[in-house]
Amino acid sequence: MTKQHVGFVGLGAMGRPMAENLLKAGFDVTVWNRSPDKMQALVDQGARKAERLAEVAKPHGIVLSMLADDAALEEVALGDGGLVEALSPGGLHVSMSTIHPETARKLADAHAEHEVGYLAAPVFGRPDMAAAGKLFVTWSGWHSYKERAQPVCAAFAQGFYDYGSDDVAAANVVKLAGNFMLASAMEAMGEAYAFCEQQGIAREQVNAQMTETLFACPAYKNYGDLIARHAYAPAGFTATLGLKDIGLALDAGRQAKVPMPLASLLRDRLLSLTARGHGDKDWSALGLAIAHDAGNDPTER
Amino acid sequence: MTKQHVGFVGLGAMGRPMAENLLKAGFDVTVWNRSPDKMQALVDQGARKAERLAEVAKPHGIVLSMLADDAALEEVALGDGGLVEALSPGGLHVSMSTIHPETARKLADAHAEHEVGYLAAPVFGRPDMAAAGKLFVTWSGWHSYKERAQPVCAAFAQGFYDYGSDDVAAANVVKLAGNFMLASAMEAMGEAYAFCEQQGIAREQVNAQMTETLFACPAYKNYGDLIARHAYAPAGFTATLGLKDIGLALDAGRQAKVPMPLASLLRDRLLSLTARGHGDKDWSALGLAIAHDAGNDPTER
Amino acid sequence: MTKQHVGFVGLGAMGRPMAENLLKAGFDVTVWNRSPDKMQALVDQGARKAERLAEVAKPHGIVLSMLADDAALEEVALGDGGLVEALSPGGLHVSMSTIHPETARKLADAHAEHEVGYLAAPVFGRPDMAAAGKLFVTWSGWHSYKERAQPVCAAFAQGFYDYGSDDVAAANVVKLAGNFMLASAMEAMGEAYAFCEQQGIAREQVNAQMTETLFACPAYKNYGDLIARHAYAPAGFTATLGLKDIGLALDAGRQAKVPMPLASLLRDRLLSLTARGHGDKDWSALGLAIAHDAGNDPTER
Amino acid sequence: MTKQHVGFVGLGAMGRPMAENLLKAGFDVTVWNRSPDKMQALVDQGARKAERLAEVAKPHGIVLSMLADDAALEEVALGDGGLVEALSPGGLHVSMSTIHPETARKLADAHAEHEVGYLAAPVFGRPDMAAAGKLFVTWSGWHSYKERAQPVCAAFAQGFYDYGSDDVAAANVVKLAGNFMLASAMEAMGEAYAFCEQQGIAREQVNAQMTETLFACPAYKNYGDLIARHAYAPAGFTATLGLKDIGLALDAGRQAKVPMPLASLLRDRLLSLTARGHGDKDWSALGLAIAHDAGNDPTER
Known part of the structure; x- marks a missing residue:
């Protein structure tokens, strides 16, 4: 049976153990990080390395991002060759960074214009909890996106808190x-x-x-x-x-x-x-x- | 077998359920409160009522106090007919009010002059925890005083934290x-x-x-x-x-x-x-x- | 002798008395305000009314702006038909609003690209001091711009504080x-x-x-x-x-x-x-x- | 003609130049300070030195005090051989220290019991202003006390602010x-x-x-x-x-x-x-x- 593909962007102190848990859970993971040297450890564990950001996503696929700040996320999502382009209509971006609610709303709109799903899904827990698969995911956005993301996020999360879909930024x-x-x-x-x-x-x-x-x-x-x-x-x-x-x-x-x-x-x-x-x-x-x-x-x- | 006598001063929101638990645990309890009307409920449950503050203590006995502030405690302990006088040499005052550390040190000295023991034993927990016998006692003072007070305080406490005897006010x-x-x-x-x-x-x-x-x-x-x-x-x-x-x-x-x-x-x-x-x-x-x-x-x- | 022309943008509580003093001092003043109704009082006192923002400036001329916030100023200066365009190379924008130093630096760069001068010149004083011609101008930017702006600003200022030209935003x-x-x-x-x-x-x-x-x-x-x-x-x-x-x-x-x-x-x-x-x-x-x-x-x- | 006698207690950074100005203004000044070494400079300028605190005051006379804190003032005023005793009925204590309003009220009551006047008269100004005779006296208490103190305080004050007599501590x-x-x-x-x-x-x-x-x-x-x-x-x-x-x-x-x-x-x-x-x-x-x-x-x- 084919493994499900998941893209993962951002291999910092939190992102790395989260991606590792995706590998352990049997996903086909492609990783991308702005500093390329951080990708090798994941490759050693079986991940593919995206040479360019756009390669992290498969068309209509799912990508998780865990970045340091709003500017990095906006660049990754909306820049040339970024996630919105790469995911194409039908794709889903599970956005786990801690960002300004306004940024989340703006990003969700920009994704929607390209018919790409955007799910706000920031996590609670420190790196050791990420490694232990014990994060708490807090999310807001369309229900169907959560259904799609849940089996993936279960690789590193012990619980999910749902703040509905009225405001995509509620989780933020x-x-x-x-x-x-x-x-x-x-x-x-x-x-x-x-x-x-x-x-x-x-x-x-x-x-x-x-x-x-x-x-x-x-x-x-x-x-x-x-x-x-x-x-x-x-x-x-x-x-x-x-x-x-x-x-x-x-x-x-x-x-x-x-x-x-x-x-x-x-x-x-x-x-x-x-x-x-x-x-x-x-x-x-x-x-x-x-x-x-x-x-x-x-x-x- | 004779019940052990315990005096209890201060029947506010915390003191009342603490005294009730002493009664339930089988102690011979005498209560005193500045506003006399608060004593009746305890009397109905088997407590004796001290007509005057001094009656709350038996010579060489043990008295617990739970009062609203430093001034009330100083008056009760050191005033005419107060606890220090009434307890006489060999008595023990278990002082459970939340007070200034300086007040505790001053009181301990004043008790020592009269050869009355002073144990700082403030408690953590709200009235419902007092009623459930689930308070945490935090204490400091001579070890022998703690040994003497422990079986009494066990009537309303689930745990004891000991801050030694170097500074009688450490618990405060x-x-x-x-x-x-x-x-x-x-x-x-x-x-x-x-x-x-x-x-x-x-x-x-x-x-x-x-x-x-x-x-x-x-x-x-x-x-x-x-x-x-x-x-x-x-x-x-x-x-x-x-x-x-x-x-x-x-x-x-x-x-x-x-x-x-x-x-x-x-x-x-x-x-x-x-x-x-x-x-x-x-x-x-x-x-x-x-x-x-x-x-x-x-x-x- | 021809009167010197001065453009003035922003007729709020501060801008209005400043513009009035320019008229009293004998300048040929054209005013512009986003809410057009505020312009009439100035017209009654002899000002010209710019139908469109661009008309407030004469090519190579001088325009003063006094606006409520950074966004309003950026729109007025850099937007289509804005001051930078209208002033054309050789013009000078005396920017008197209270804005973020970063905005000032960004604006100065954008003006420089079009060879339009930018002078940071925020003022201290409340509306009554503006009316009395008693404001304090605090400025930073090129010396030649200050020499050019000084006789104009003297219409409403009692003093000038100069913070040099190393950082155009120093006055801000x-x-x-x-x-x-x-x-x-x-x-x-x-x-x-x-x-x-x-x-x-x-x-x-x-x-x-x-x-x-x-x-x-x-x-x-x-x-x-x-x-x-x-x-x-x-x-x-x-x-x-x-x-x-x-x-x-x-x-x-x-x-x-x-x-x-x-x-x-x-x-x-x-x-x-x-x-x-x-x-x-x-x-x-x-x-x-x-x-x-x-x-x-x-x-x- | 006899010089008027004034006692002065407290020769710190403020008190010293104040006392010096009393000497320059022609008063017969007796000084006292807890640290005796600070008195010599004043003696060199013509002051008398009180060997004991009580000597600073003449019966029914006037004494000014300028001390570091409430405790020092209470000791000087109410202690054995203190100002209240020494001034005897009819004397006036001009209290210039910065103290708690409650202390001022308490002191005023204690003075009144002994029929000694108490005037709250704290001053504004730093040591150089004290030396220049430019302090601002802020006072509250009985009007007759102010009339009596005013010619004395004028030696170091450029102005007086009167907060009435309803609350003796108003000046504090x-x-x-x-x-x-x-x-x-x-x-x-x-x-x-x-x-x-x-x-x-x-x-x-x-x-x-x-x-x-x-x-x-x-x-x-x-x-x-x-x-x-x-x-x-x-x-x-x-x-x-x-x-x-x-x-x-x-x-x-x-x-x-x-x-x-x-x-x-x-x-x-x-x-x-x-x-x-x-x-x-x-x-x-x-x-x-x-x-x-x-x-x-x-x-x-």
Whole structure:
């Protein structure tokens, strides 16, 4: 029996394990990445390498994309030799990047003009969850697209959250909300643990109590450990990318007329981190910025 | 066999179910409350009523206190006919209120002068958890006091977190940190859900996703439901009390030289809630303040 | 002797008195405004009316623009029949709107491609100062352009601040900095006067002291009076426009890696004002938002 | 003719030039300071030195105090051998320190019990203005006390602002409001100048423009120069004292139910400055903290 073909664009920290899981699940995967060197590892595992972006798609086929920002996605989707052209009428683009809802709406319209399907399907989970096939897909768009994408995405997802089809960007809104909630949790832990530490209590001890009881959930367990130990490298998701996402949330919030002062605080913290040379650290380095402001920077000891 | 006697001071929303659980566990409980009418319900369940505060304690005995603020506790402990006098040398005061660490240190010293034990033992959990015997006790002080208090507190606690004896106020520091983390979670949910709602997504739907996945823990499940539904009355813990606790955290943080801008944000929000007449609502009414600022106040619809 | 011709685009609250002063100073003024009805008042005072935008400019001539936002300016300058086309090589566009520095750089490049001069020349001062010919022009760009523009701008300006020609957008940066400083002064007064009022001191009395002594300067005198009296209508400059400008400052600050938490606070306040229906009030309605948060909203008395 | 006797307590950066001006104006001045070494300079200029605090006052006489904080003032006024005792009925204590309004009310009551007058008379102006006799006195309390104090205070003051006698602490409220406004202006300049600098514009140039035009007033001229040059030592008023004052404002604001998010921001900034070892710098080092957060700390170049 012929394997189903899937194109995959964007082999960063998240995209690579997602593509690997597609291979493991038996799909015929063609990959493309702007930096070509990142493709070899996938080829070694059985993927085909697209020499040009257009080759990643089969006409009427399905392509998943996982890119760093709105501009990269727009270029990949709408540029010359991009996905919309390559997929031709009847194809489906499953767009998993974290982008501005406005960009999603604009892209969906541009795809529709060419009779190519567009499904907003951002994911929650860090690289290790992607590798374990435990991502949560949040999606919005036409039901038929979800039916088509579901067996593919099941290769790396443990759950699907459906936000209907009224607004193709609804899933992007939820994704921004979720990332904001993650960063907020980090800020809260960072302040709380610095507060305890400077009063003589070990960061790890209070982290253990909180993440065993009131905050016994993945967000706090994962990031609490990093913040308690000030372990911000290597990055699962960089401060620079975190700054981008909080910026998207603030901009979408402005359009929707929702003041988000906590998001403003996070933005200013992440911006200071990047200004002071920590942009490539994990975004949980919010905890580093907090300790720094308290005169207790672990990198200066 | 004689029942062990336990005195209990402070029959508010938390103290009452705690005292009830002591009765159910077979202790001989004497209760005292500043407003006498709150004692009757406990008497109906088998408690003795102290006519005067001093009667709540037996010499060399054990008394638990659960009061609204530092001033109330200082009056009860150190005032004329207060606990220190009544317990006499050899007694033990298990102090469970959320108070300033400085107050705890001062009280411990004052107790020690009279050879009365002082154990800092604040609890995490809302009234329903107190009723279910599911509180988490966080304590600091001499080990022997904990051994003595443990069988008593087991009547309403599901777990104990021990912060040693170097600083009698360590548990109070952790309690303030935890309450700050709770309020931070509420602010994050409040902003996130308003952000989603004003972009057409039901608050309950995004709350369901978040509390099933990344934030599947008691703090988010409990408060997320209240915030998603804008259900801020009756209060489990009032905005006025929340303001007090965040104020204590900020003051202790100032002494320890830890800037806590998220705590400052929470303080200003809670202060605005009290200024605008919502001080008696649950402190999760942070979600109300956020919706209000976004021009979407559910109480004005 | 022939009068010098000057084109003027944008007859809003600021542009109208500026154009009127050009007429009074003896220039031959042609005006254009997107909403045609605003042109009649100027025609009554001797201006010519451009039927189409292109008519506002004479080939190789000079045109001043004073528009509401970046998009309006880009359309006017670069659109079909826009200023760049109409001015033809040798013309000069004196661009006085408050815009993003990036927009200024982009516009300057686009003008240069057509050999049309572009001078960044934003102004400080409210409509009454425009009418009195008392604006402060802040400019950057080629020296020869300033020499050419100076006799024209002198009709409405009392002073010129020159930021050289290294970066054509330098004046736009300073303009955003200045507007941010104005809004910051309003926030400070708003909080201070609410603080005094709720402790029994008349807003006007403390405003009088401050603006006679430490803060005896136009920014505080002008806005202090409005804030002390809660007099936010009619608007000299709306909260909606203020939100736009603070948003531009935050975005330029992000690019330059400068966290501006006070600007973030102003943004959230102005956003809340617009969300709650006060977008058309003067931006000094920051003082209204502050009083509102303190439970003392003058519009609700 | 006999010189009028005046006692003066507190010879810090402000108190010393104030006392010197009393000597120059021909008063018979007795000084007292907790650190005795600071008294010698005044003795050299003709003052008497009080060996004990009580000697600073003549019975029924007048004493001015200028101390660092509430605790120091309470000790000096109400302690054994303190001013209330020494002044005896009919004396007048002109209290010029920046203190909590509650402390002022409490002190006024305690003085009244002993039939000693208490006049709240905090001053605006830095040490150089004190030396030049150019302070602004802001006062509240009984009219007869002001009549008695006015000829004395005229030795160092250029103006008097009277907040009546309904609330003896009204002047303290205004003083806190004014200091908050000063720190707010510094924050605004600090952010604006960093914003300009990181976009290639000299701090001094934008400072010059702003302080010549919209912000041509003492607060901006004085502090703008320090912030533009990052010249934070020696301190006219330390960051540590600034933190104390903003803390007082926030606490009084809490009691009066006025959220002051800009004050919260200032508090967190000043707290971080003290945590990072800059507490003895001038409070305008807010500009240093801002540059630091932008990765452009002048002390690290």
